[in-house]
Amino acid sequence: MAPKDFDFDIGEFIRHHLARLTRRARGGLIVLAVVVLVLLIGALSSYYTVPADSQAVVKRFGEVVAVTGPGLHFKIPFGIDTAETVAVTRVRKEEFGYRTVQAQRKSQFQQQQDDESQMLTGDLNVIEVEWAVQYRVARPEGQANPTDPADTAAARWLHAVRNQQDTIRDISEAVMRRVIGNRLAVEALTRERAKVQQQVKAEMRRVLEDYEMGVYITAVNLQQVRPPTREVRAAYNEVNEAQQQREQLINEAKSYRNEVVPQARGKAAQIVAQAKGYQAERVNAAKGEASRFEALLTEYRQAESITRRRMYLEMIDQVMPTLGKLYVMDSNQATPLPLLNLDGVPSLKDNR
């Protein structure tokens, strides 16, 4: 055979062999199909989109090479590069002791097993605690952005811990129980709630930081903290009622006191005033009588005999007419005999 010119014109080449392939019908079609398939796979696996609330962890042959933000990105196709998206802005929630049903509408809290919510307090009593933990895939606050993409929160979320949710739940339960276990039942039920929330959040953050799992606890919220059964709750309520009763009894007594004492004071003032009135009256009466007597005395001194007689007769004038019975007896008589009976006789007064 004569050597040919190796004139490799690609267009000619393809056209020529395409013609040959199509002429080869079945075999050619298979190859064509395969080629098309391969190209398609290649095309589809060469890009990926990241939603607005997420980041994507890009791995080449399994090794983290980059973390990308929202949008359209390209990567090496055929599975050499893989991109896993992680929602980083979404706030995730874990609930304990209860479950929210139909979160879109009004939450209907359904009681979960008592096991999750019952725990021992420091005084070895039992209470029920329902709480929720909110977290995000994020690095702890104040930490600088890492240089190695494998250290980002999204990457750590994917690679550090196998069961992320379970781990968070286990840690949360353990921490909550430790914190409650260091408090009296009354404290946990009433005034220490805010402190408990704070402590649990802080401790959970510490623990999870040690695992470096790319989780940041944003909030710990106590939903309900209460005594375990209806009967115990009733007993706790009874204490509140008793406290109120105590206050009521004391207040009633106080108002009795506030009523009775001022009343007594009023009465006392009245008594004293009356005495003072008597005093004034008596002294004034005495002074009045005394001065009347003295005036009379002055006149009397001037004509004693006449004044005496006048006074005497004036008295008689007054007394005699009003007398019931008047008996005049002879001084010589020993036994009283009615000689002059003024009674029944019309008096001189009547005849005037």
Next chain:
Amino acid sequence: MQRSMQVKLAAIGIGLVVLLLGFWLCTFRLNETEQAVITAFGKPIGEKANDHREAIVKQAGLHFKLPFIREVHRFDKRVLAWDGTSQDMVTAEQKNITIDTTARWRIEDPLTFYRSLGNEERAQSRLDDVLHEQVQTTIASTDLTEIVRSKGWEIEEEDLKQVVRPEGKGKQLEQQVQTGRKELVENMRSEAAKTLQDFGVTLLDLRIKRINYVDQVQQRVFERMISERQRIATKFRQEGKEQAQRIRAEADREVSEIKADARRESEVIRGEADAKATKVYNAAYGKAPDFYAFMRTLESYQKALGKESVLMLSTDSDYFRYLRDVEPKQDDGTASPSAASNE
């Protein structure tokens, strides 16, 4: 041209396939979550030199290996969870409790792990044994208070009052915590970790997830809580009654005191008034006691004698003197002025 092109194409095709195959056989990919142990004929490589660093691969990415001869055993590099089943145990002071522990572990040394346990299933079972035993031993020798409370357990005086208990329990509440929950749990962990290290496993933490009374005991505890609350309620009510009574009694006492003081003052004033009046009277009447007697007696006659009175007068009475004699002798014995003037 055609045939040589065909051959070339075939050659390219085959070459590509061989390349890919070779690539696939001579490499392995390790995910970030994985680590691997490379063995040759069942034994980890590098044994001759007693250097097994070659056998352990932890770095993610693409790695090369000899095809067919070398095998790759993959293990999880991540933090793994162990969740113990709820177990009933007895504490040092014979309290029956149910305890649920949880732990986190990691295959730190995959080679040792491969040699000793081989797979995760066996590891879980080994963890069950070691950890359950450790927990049980620790719990059996610890008081419940030490398990539940942590260091820094302090109870305020006023809170103690809130919690009315029989004598002994009050002490229990005040009891300082010797070890505390954290340290206790940490001790358990470190003890168990020593054992597990032999398997290439690092025990990262061991925690008490749940601790409760056993069901039968639970009921008694609830009853105890109820009666405790009832005692406190009674105490409050008692206090209320007592204090109310005290306030009322004090109020009554104060009232009597006020009234008594007032009466006393009233009497004093009245007494003083009487004294003053008497003084005034005496001062005045004392100037002419006879005249006073006279005047006062006349007043008395006026007041005393009336419709109901029966009066007996003697004819000698001075009132009737003019009935006896028109010119009677004067009181002082001298003749009457008219008689005197007639002489």
